[in-house]
Amino acid sequence: MTAILLLTASMAKAHDLASPQAEAGQANLDEQDGFLILQTNLHPPYQELQNGILSGYSVSILNCVFDRLDIGYGLAIAPRQRNREMVRTGKADGFFLARISDAMDEYAVASNPLALEKWVWVSPAIKSDDPRVSRRPKPGDFSTVGAILGSNEAEWLLEQGYTDVMRVPSIASLVGQVAAGRVEYALVDKHSFEFARKELQLTADKFRMQFERYVPLVVYFSKRYVAKFPDRLEELNKVLEFCETRPMHLEPWEREAIEQVQLPIIRQFARSPELLVRIQSVLDKAESPSEEKKRLKDVVWAEMARKGKKSKTANKILENELSEYLRMFEATIGEQIAEAFIFDTHGQIIGMSRLTSDFDQSDEAQFQMIDSVNREKALITDIWYDASTRAFLSQITVPIIDPDSGQTLAALTVGLNVSAALRPES
Structure with missing residues (x-):
């Protein structure tokens, strides 16, 4: 013990x-x-x-x-x-x-990370029509910026060039300083801020928050x-x-940002003729699997993946043209995407930009996108840490439809690296 x-x-x-x-x-x-x-x-x-x-x-x-x-x-x-x-x-x-x-x-x-902090700028509340409402503090702009003494945030502020940072001993005292108007902007973890605000019995309408970045701890x-x-x-x-069992829920603005920025790109890629040709080529050569054969492949695949190794099935898939095309797509988008893979109507992986943790997706939430009733929808998951990519991901899954027959051929899942994709500058 x-x-x-x-x-x-x-x-x-x-x-x-x-x-x-x-x-x-x-x-x-x-x-x-x-x-x-x-x-x-x-x-x-x-x-x-x-x-x-x-x-x-x-x-x-x-x-x-x-x-x-x-x-x-x-x-x-x-x-x-x-x-x-x-x-x-x-x-x-x-x-x-x-x-x-x-x-x-x-x-x-x-x-590997134990947690993902969401850093926000916290400042006293102002009216929505105030010109300062979207303003963020910048190094050297004479704003009073605060952080907890010795904290991750204080270190980062120093690295970014914020030389005159008010350092206070605890999150409670920092939140109190903001509420009293003695600190214009405090950089804090949102979860910790909400905890301290409630402990101090301060209402949310006394503050405004602006997202800064995700930080793995x-x-x-x-x-x-x-x-x-x-x-x-x-x-x-x-x-x-x-x-690690607790995902970080996407806030409405985060989900909206993904739907407006990344989802259209993923949908366009899922409809591209070049992708459809490669998918059809793989499906034409594929055998209809028995459940037992699929299960055995999944067991070997998952066991070897945990050791950082590839099964024969995984190696074969990684070497096909579809996987190569997925890697090209990932490289085109850049650091915002950590992985991309495609599974067929049986739930089997048929193409992947990198090794996934398992072969059979039929027991995963994204498998529902194979159903024809979901052809106009997309599944966007909450944020969780993926050990295979070493990144915090929100997975976006869309169906891949044959434009001629209208049938669902497969589904595309893209692992969005939220630390890169949801930064303000992104």
Whole structure:
């Protein structure tokens, strides 16, 4: 069983953990093979104290991961900057949650993401006809910009050239500063902002929000720990996909943006004569599969894909002209698309830009697009992390119709990389 040790001071001073405690604990626990100490900070609702116990979304994921791996680990709470320094100097084995950064990459190795933050600019509410309503702060424009001291957002602002940032100790105090009008713009995670706003009993109409970007958050493991246990990170990443269960719902404006910008491009591609010719060529050569044969292919495919390998069926499909054409389409669109694949009316993959996690799509939600009643529709899923592409995706599926017969030939699924596709500049 996974052993969990919470190294913390009293609840009132949990963010000021005395470093000798953590360092002494680390020295003793190093004797246990594989036991590791992870540093973190309080960041509701991802990491929060409840009755003196550290809990939250990221903690529950790590509990799941290390329980599956049967590895003991301890958690120590300290300010973020102190946490990073302990990882850098080898006094801790890892730190979470952190954005991927060049500075951390110098002395630590990132896991696959545990969460996806949605960063927003929060400012005091103004009237909808105010000319400032769509304005965003820019470096050097004399706006009062705020962020949490030592936070991912504060680091990013500095990298972007925001030199005069007001740094406050907590999300609650930052939200309070915005509500009081002392901070014009605060860059925060939307989920954390909503949590703090409700805790402060402030109504949403006191603020306005403007989306800035999506930011994946990871666990950073020290290079010292990775060198000592070279297979550990790979094992963790494999297990991680089974412990992430909460998708991020698309907001109405995000769904509308996808429908207006990306969906027309995908529909046009699905109707292109060049694509239809290649699909028909594959279908003409295909055999009508038995359910048992399809199941066996799917089992082998999925098992090998989890190991980063390709089955014979997968290799054959990746080498056909349809898959090559999908790769050309993906390259044309650029970083906004992480994958594209086509499955037939039996649910079998017949073309893909890259290896998918499984062969049979008949048990997936997108298979409903094969039904003729959905020929004018599109299925757009919520956001979730896809381990095979290492990106947060919203999958868009449209039917592929034979223009002559009106029959549904197959369906096209495109994995939209939301971090790239839904940036304001996109």
